[in-house]
Amino acid sequence: MTTNDLKAKSVPYKLASRLNHSESTVVQVGDRKIGDGSVAVIAGPCSVEGRQEIIEIAKELKREGAHLLRGGAFKPRSSPYSFQGLGETGLKFLAEAREVTGLPIVSEVMDIENLPMACAYIDMIQIGARNMQNYPLLKAVGRTTKPVLLKRGLSATIEEWLMSAEYILSEGNPNVILCERGIRTFETATRNTLDLNAVPVIKHLSHLPIIVDPSHGTGVARYVPTMSMAAIAAGADGLILEAHQCPESALSDGQQSITPEEFSRLMQKVEVFTSALQKDGVTIG
Template sequence: MAVMSRERTTKQVPYKLASRLNHPEPTVVSIRNLRIGDGSVTVMSGPCSVESRDQIIEIARELQKAGSHMLRGGAFKPRSSPYSFQGLGETGLKFLAEAREATGLPIVSEVMDIENLAMACEYIDMVQIGARNMQNYSLLKAVGRTTKPVLLKRGLSATIEEWLMSAEYILSEGNPNVILCERGIRTFETATRNTLDLNAVPVIKHLSHLPIIVDPSHGTGIARYVRAMSMAAIAAGADGLILEAHQSPESALSDGQQSITPSEFAQLMHDVEVLTTACQTQREGVTIG
């Protein structure tokens, strides 16, 4: 009796467009002067929420000086409590656009619903689909009909196949510029906010051609663990990081406990650069050998 292959065939994979079987070469997503997925490491950073014009421009300048490649910031905030700060909406997007003009950093921000998608696309360079909306199929199809790159975060309890099927919704509408983001999943563990599933990085690299970045801020929920998990993500082969940083984390309107300071970010960028160079040297040595 013939031995069955352990690898899935093209017909068995439900995510046809996201599968590496149908698209062997890695996808590279271009955002202004950046190329995500080309073997380099792209770092996106900024506060969880845009709180004011001065706040976002100040932090953007500090992060740009420290080496950040993109600016992140929430204008629309999905919060567990209806009484928590929900974001500044379009005003926050305008402040982000001003920060981009001041620093040259492309911006990524979350869009929560179809109603605000067109308006948000007038300001931002990449649309973020948050974990709570990973299976909002109407929204996924809508962003799939835009030309904006999409950062698709993994759902709180989503399997990797469910995550790739969500990417399939975007791809099937004609938008090929999808970047996956592992941001931790909900498990029984309570010592951290989530359990950062770094298994997802090599698994995605094997199953899909789409770039994958890692969010150690949401993945741990605690600032002191962000550096360690950032380094682990790079070692695992991630195409980038998305980090929360704030001038005064203790007074942040959202997620201050997981935000690092600009000085901590600067040190982390140095460490990421050193590790990235070492990993590239090791890979080249293996290839040559």
């Protein structure tokens, strides 16, 4: 689809469209830019499980090259009996890990009621896949000045995803980053089907940065490094990875979490790969 095709189609996502904003947006999160031609790496456990645990893994991930720290304080789970997160206590632990490491923190906000409290702690608001079309929440985060990481819904089309971004942008917050995290298909060998088609499509249709979540996209730790490299090759502006010191004992999503040692090896590959691309004059992101 050419630019003329886009004009003819008269896309409904006016603010998210590249038609009305030809230059790619760069979003600043703490001291890190996302969408500036480098690969930003967000890493951390699915859930914040304790003070010492989050501080220790934050130190390890920072040492191995992570740029931002992720961790869930509020966890939307399929079962009401599963671990639901530590709430504000978890956010306090994340903030302490930031003080120790300097890593900006990313955490999911699930509802409007907890948004002001969460904004007092975190550097970037994550909107999870289940909330991609929670329009009151999208409008509320659009009225903040915090960067927003908007995950694609489980069965959302790209247009639906961009329209969700439009809700945030239309309320005045320009700092939106899209996250491809896999979609639900008939395939059962992996948790989801990681739609890397979305990366070049988003790059064509929208000026917003896009990162990829191969942890949720595959649901299997052994596939995460391969799909991380594939995401970079597709043009992603970054990665968001689940990492845990002891995945087998994680309170949530241990099966898709890589260890700090595996993260270290992956970061070495990312550095070599991105350096080779830049040497050949290939634009990243």
